[in-house]
Amino acid sequence: MLTLASIEERLFDCPGADQRRATVRAIEGELPPLPLGTWYLNGPAGFDAGSRSHWLDGDGLIRAVTFNRREIQFASRFVRTRKYRDEQRAGRRLYRAFGSGFPGDSLNGRLTGLESPANISVVNHAGRLLALGEQGEPWEIDPVTLETVGPYTAGGALSPVTPFAAHARVDPSTSELFNFGVSFSPERPMLNVFRFDASGHLVMRSRIPLHCSCVIHDFALSPTYAVFYVSPYVLDIAQLRSGSTVMDALTWRPELGTRVLLVDRMSGALVASIPLGRQYSLHTINCHEEDGLVVLDVIEMPRPVYDVYTVPRLFESPLAATPARMLLDPVSGALVRRQTIRCGCAPEFPAIDPAKAMRPCRQFWALGMSAARYTGAKFFDELIAFRWDDPSPRDTYQSPPGVFVGGEPLLVRGDEGSLWVLVQLFDAVRLRSGFAVLAAGDLALGPVAQMWLDSPTPMAFHGTFVPS
Numbered sequence: 449m450l451t452l453a454s455i456e457e458r459l460f461d462c463p464g465a466d467q468r469r470a471t472v473r474a475i476e477g478e479l480p481p482l483p484l485g486t487w488y489l490n491g492p493a494g495f496d497a498g499s500r501s502h503w504l505d506g507d508g509l510i511r512a513v514t515f516n517r518r519e520i521q522f523a524s525r526f527v528r529t530r531k532y533r534d535e536q537r538a539g540r541r542l543y544r545a546f547g548s549g550f551p552g553d554s555l556n557g558r559l560t561g562l563e564s565p566a567n568i569s570v571v572n573h574a575g576r577l578l579a580l581g582e583q584g585e586p587w588e589i590d591p592v593t594l595e596t597v598g599p600y601t602a603g604g605a606l607s608p609v610t611p612f613a614a615h616a617r618v619d620p621s622t623s624e625l626f627n628f629g630v631s632f633s634p635e636r637p638m639l640n641v642f643r644f645d646a647s648g649h650l651v652m653r654s655r656i657p658l659h660c661s662c663v664i665h666d667f668a669l670s671p672t673y674a675v676f677y678v679s680p681y682v683l684d685i686a687q688l689r690s691g692s693t694v695m696d697a698l699t700w701r702p703e704l705g706t707r708v709l710l711v712d713r714m715s716g717a718l719v720a721s722i723p724l725g726r727q728y729s730l731h732t733i734n735c736h737e738e739d740g741l742v743v744l745d746v747i748e749m750p751r752p753v754y755d756v757y758t759v760p761r762l763f764e765s766p767l768a769a770t771p772a773r774m775l776l777d778p779v780s781g782a783l784v785r786r787q788t789i790r791c792g793c794a795p796e797f798p799a800i801d802p803a804k805a806m807r808p809c810r811q812f813w814a815l816g817m818s819a820a821r822y823t824g825a826k827f828f829d830e831l832i833a834f835r836w837d838d839p840s841p842r843d844t845y846q847s848p849p850g851v852f853v854g855g856e857p858l859l860v861r862g863d864e865g866s867l868w869v870l871v872q873l874f875d876a877v878r879l880r881s882g883f884a885v886l887a888a889g890d891l892a893l894g895p896v897a898q899m900w901l902d903s904p905t906p907m908a909f910h911g912t913f914v915p916s
């Protein structure tokens with residue numbers, strides 16, 4: 449008999465696999481007129497008995513959901529990183545993973561971190577599709593076949609050990625790509641900030657001292673600034689080099705304080721370093737500017753969450769997370785005002801209407817957990833629309849028992865101007881994966897359409913939509 453816990457554990461029963469491009473035939477409901485193009489997603493897969501200890505341990509698996517005029521197609525393919533190829537050739541694990549390791553395992557070539565599994569996100573820039581890991585070199589993917597082209601160097605600007613994070617961001621108005629990476633060092637930790645022009649050439653790289661040698665997962669862009677929410681989740685690089693996993697080498701040091709760094713996105717110079725208490729944030733929501741102030745929207749938590757990314761008993765502890773909007777003054781270097789949206793659903797994976805990126809944005813969508821307050825394995829089972837100007841009540845879709853929602857939702861505008869939310873589904877009772885389409889303005893109505901795949905695939909993290 450399936451218990452509630454075993455249902456949640458089944459999220460990782462499907463290891464993920466290369467799946468040839470095939471038409472999605474099981475469609476329930478009526479698909480609205482969605483824009484033509486492909487939704488690419490990336491996230492860890494290939495979990496096996498030896499690596500089932502942390503959600504970030506799997507290898508990157510690119511999924512592609514293509515909306516043609518006549519049909520929807522799905523394909524998936526592992527990113528053939530150096531790690532993946534070496535381990536496939538050897539027939540065993542060779543490299544240390546984020547939360548698991550073994551005697552004799554390897555880091556990257558210069559011992560600056562893990563050999564990247566490219567398992568967090570996928571970004572489209574300058575005509576290239578790039579798979580990115582928590583930190584490491586990007587891997588270029590053929591957008592049609594999903595074959596791995598090879599490591600992406602941006603014309604020699606990036607090496608296999610360049611610190612390069614997963615949440616690279618493209619400014620839709622300039623087509624520039626921005627990213628960052630942390631050089632871990634107990635004495636001189638540095639934030640590296642990168643700007644690439646619309647054709648993919650590196651035009652700026654700056655190095656900014658950090659107040660601690662901490663991991664940073666995401667950042668935000670405004671028209672003027674690259675904005676970094678720097679929480680004191682400190683990585684002991686010596687401990688990593690001496691055999692610890694990343695997870696074991698991380699320590700939450702709230703006494704060091706959290707800061708927001710405002711960096712001039714053209715020059716890469718630090719403009720302000722603003723103390724902000726002792727919270728943690730994994731993901732930003734959006735950032736814009738109003739009357740000379742920077743308005744930064746993030747999901748805040750009282751502490752980091754990586755230690756509850758335990759596979760298969762994910763999110764076993766009660767979770768707290770709060771959307772927070774901060775007004776920051778770059779001139780005085782001060783927090784002017786903070787607004788939070790109180791909720792008990794531990795929201796994560798926030799997404800906005802792409803047309804509102806870097807602009808005033810009243811609304812965002814995120815996943816939530818109905819059981820966030822309770823102890824025991826759990827997963828996201830809500831899709832919620834939040835409003836900054838009217839925090840309650842919230843429009844919510846609650847998935848049926850045993851069905852979960854996953855990853856960063858995708859907001860797309862249909863042919864007739866309607867805004868739709870697409871979200872991954874995993875039916876743990878019937879062991880099947882799919883995607884739901886909901887009206888962005890009426891989530892409570894439930895999906896207007898659900899598409900179910902022939903074979904299950906694990907929940908991915910982040911994606912991008914590339915119009916055809």
Ligand SMILES: [Fe+2]
Binds near residue numbers: 568615665
């Ligand atoms: Fe992320």
